Amino acid sequence: MIQVSIIGSGNVAQHLIQAFAKTTEIELVQVFSRKPELLFSLVPNHKIISDYNLLKAVDLIIIAVSDDAIAIVSAQITLKNQLVVHTSGSVSMDALNSKNRHGVFYPLQTFSVSKEIDFKLIPICLEATTRKDYQILEKVAKSISDVTYNINSEQRKALHVAAVFVSN
Incomplete structure (x- = not known):
C-alpha cells in the first residue's frame, strides 16, 4: 500500500x-x-493538519493548490528527500523545492466541488526526475485512473493550454 498525503x-x-x-x-x-x-x-478529523511541522514521512506528498502557491507551499515542507509533486498543468516541476524529490501528477480535467467525477476516465499526466519515483506516481495514478501518460513539462504546458482553449 502506498502512503499519500495531500496539501490543499x-x-x-x-x-x-x-x-x-x-x-x-x-x-x-x-x-x-x-x-x-x-x-x-x-x-x-485526526488526519487533517494545519501545521507543516506535523507532516509525516510518506511515499508521496501531493500539492494540490493554486499555481502561484506551489513554490511557496513546497518551501514550507519541513521533511527532506520525500517525493513531492504538484497537480498543475502549467507549472514546471522545477518550481518545487530542491530539498525533496519532485514530479508532477496532473489530472487533465476541470474540477468543481459540486460535480461528481469518475476518476477512472480522467487522463493523468505524470513526470518525475527518476524512474523509481515515476513508478510510484504511475502506481498511484493507475489505482484511480485507467489512462496515464508520461509527459514532460513542455508537453504538459502545451496540452494544458489546448485543454483550456477547448474548454472555453
Missing part, C-alpha cells in the same frame, strides 16, 4: 481524496489545509 483543500484536492477513498492501494495518511472545515465531511 480545494477542488482538485477534494476529488483526489474521494478517488483515493475508493481504492485499497492507497492509504491517505494526512491532508494539510488552512481551512480544515472544508474537509470534515471527507476525512477523519
Whole structure:
C-alpha cells in the first residue's frame, strides 16, 4: 500500500481524496489545509493538519493548490528527500523545492466541488526526475485512473493550454 498525503483543500484536492477513498492501494495518511472545515465531511478529523511541522514521512506528498502557491507551499515542507509533486498543468516541476524529490501528477480535467467525477476516465499526466519515483506516481495514478501518460513539462504546458482553449 502506498502512503499519500495531500496539501490543499480545494477542488482538485477534494476529488483526489474521494478517488483515493475508493481504492485499497492507497492509504491517505494526512491532508494539510488552512481551512480544515472544508474537509470534515471527507476525512477523519485526526488526519487533517494545519501545521507543516506535523507532516509525516510518506511515499508521496501531493500539492494540490493554486499555481502561484506551489513554490511557496513546497518551501514550507519541513521533511527532506520525500517525493513531492504538484497537480498543475502549467507549472514546471522545477518550481518545487530542491530539498525533496519532485514530479508532477496532473489530472487533465476541470474540477468543481459540486460535480461528481469518475476518476477512472480522467487522463493523468505524470513526470518525475527518476524512474523509481515515476513508478510510484504511475502506481498511484493507475489505482484511480485507467489512462496515464508520461509527459514532460513542455508537453504538459502545451496540452494544458489546448485543454483550456477547448474548454472555453
